[in-house]
Amino acid sequence: MPPALLALRGVCKRFGAVPALADVGFNLAAGEVLAILGPSGCGKTTLLRILAGFEAPDEGTVALDGRDILPVPPWRRPVNMMFQSYALFPHLTVERNVAFGLRQERLPRAEIAARVAEVLALVRLAGLERRMPHALSGGQRQRVALARALAKKPRLLLLDEPMAALDRRLREETQVELLALQRRLGIACILVTHDQAEAMALAHRIAVMEKGRIVQLGSPAEIYRRPANRFVASFVGDASLVAVRVLGQEGGMLAVVAAANDTLHLSVPASTAPALPPGGMGWLMLRPEAVQVAPASRTEDAGALAARITHASYAGALMHYRLALAEGIELRASRPAASGDAPPFAPGDAVRVSWPPGAAVLLAE
Template identity: 50%
Template sequence: MKSLGSIRRSFAPWADPAAVPYIAFEGVTKTFGAFAAVNNLSLTIYEREFFALLGASGCGKSTLLRMLAGFEEPTAGRILLEGEDLRGIPPYRRPVNMMFQSYALFPHMSVEANIAFGLRQDGMPKAAIAERVAEMLKLVKLEPFARRKPHQLSGGQRQRVALARSLAKRPKVLLLDEPLGALDKKLREETQFELMDLQQELGLTFVVVTHDQEEAMTMADRIAVMDRGEVIQVATPAEIYEAPSSRFVADFVGTVNMFEGTVAERSDAGVVIAEAGGMRLRAAEGGAAGPGDTVWFAIRPEKVRVSAARPPEAGNAVEGEVWDIAYLGDVTVYHIRLDDGRIVKATAINSRRVVEDALTWHDRAWVSFAADAGVVLTR
């Protein structure tokens, strides 16, 4: 049996020109009065993909999910599943199922009755229902809790019941709306990996809506970052983080330092940016930016080094004062205040058991980073 890592590493149908999308949003718009919740959006999702819609509240991600589920109809555009236009098909006739953030369990029913509810509504024979419920209980590891009511379960167990009920009808696509929002941090992290394993085991297409960047980065094969009803960038988690297409994506996903300036030179070695604070930054790649263009150099805190002395051959270095320090156990976060008042964030891995850092508050310190450690953005 292949490991999950082997499967995920080789899975990339979006890179195959011959691959046919499983789900397609074509110029979809959804308006509520004068407000456009989704604005002329086009997006493709592939079979067996774990796809995440990531964005802040009000960006349109849940509306998009509800249109795919059939709870809302597009004002304009088409939604296709396996090439079939879903317009006019009611939710209960679509080969999709939705797991809601609130779980929406029936409080008066046992775990097994909650899982069986949709099967009974479809008129499945009793013996087949019992067999399917037993299969779902085993799948989500809840066999000992079959007779309990929802109020007798923990938050994580209720989440598993809702998941089992969503999967019981064997949909082609499972839609998850903020599925882990009610769980505590540790349980949420554990459940993320369980969902990934389950998705691979079942061979289904999962579409998850979340505002949690870490959740999307952990679980998804690809992420669509949304803002104001539009998709800003669609890419793998690594591409979203390391090669954001805009300042919005760079700032929304993770933490970032942003230096604004003008391209002063361009050569085979990259670009030199005359930074607004007086620095001259060297970037190994300048993208499409040319001399005189306004650009932003974005660099993640873990790629910034902090030291008491200026490091030799740093590429880019600037001096400042240690303004804040946050010790998080595995890492230490430094906020270095430059002489012009700006703050640069740096993250250092605590690889040794040292109680006190060499650098402390109000020390003079250098922040430095390589020319290829960041990305040049033009918008």
């Protein structure tokens, strides 16, 4: 394994009595994009500020290229940040904003001009060199902030909620552009976001944080398919969660029964289930798109369960349903809306639901 570009070990930070980070550690490879995903207040911004040098951890080590960077002040770290508010210098033109970091290095004038022109072309801002920041649109400001950080050719680029200030359509376009740019430059990035879609679209790996801890670190697909716990399952994507009690293993499947209803027997693949003893409590998770819904009149699906539609909403390509599966157990299902012959179900309809055997995942408490 090549040595990691960035290595964090046991990083802790408290603000007064409030722990902001507890034992955070991970490696980042060169060229890798890691998304730190979590709700506000989970400590993800504190982590980013420690990497930039604006905060010092109480404990732990941070090494970049094998060297401890904690004693290095922010202005000497080969790390640059794109701020959530962009923090452009309002008194400087686009050109001077981008050149700011290079002027600090006292590079020759001609080299500064060349680098500025290069990064401005990279973010497609050529022609706006003499504009002041207040005369730019939100998307243009964001690209100036990115260009300003890229101009320094950092070893590590930090992105603090890079899309938060953009509207939805622009956000999607910018994601595509940012992704293409990152893959082209091969620059290592740490991206902080509360938007799971953004994390999935941009990152090679995602670290999901809750209350100052990394609760799961893995590829977007791992995190989506095999969430480590209930928090991750509900934070990343939509999920139905059913409280269940483990009965025992039968062949390759683990038999469970719903905690709220003793008659509702279900099963999950044992290979993916956590080691829970018979009688142990856990959560059965189902992604809405895995849940198949059929009219109650069709009887061909043997393993299907009877359910009732409680809520239906139209979302263009998809229909979102909420289903009552026996007493007090709710499932969510998303089905393609334009299936032509099959009319969408309406609230009150009796239906039968089923899912592929591997779709259900058991989570420990």
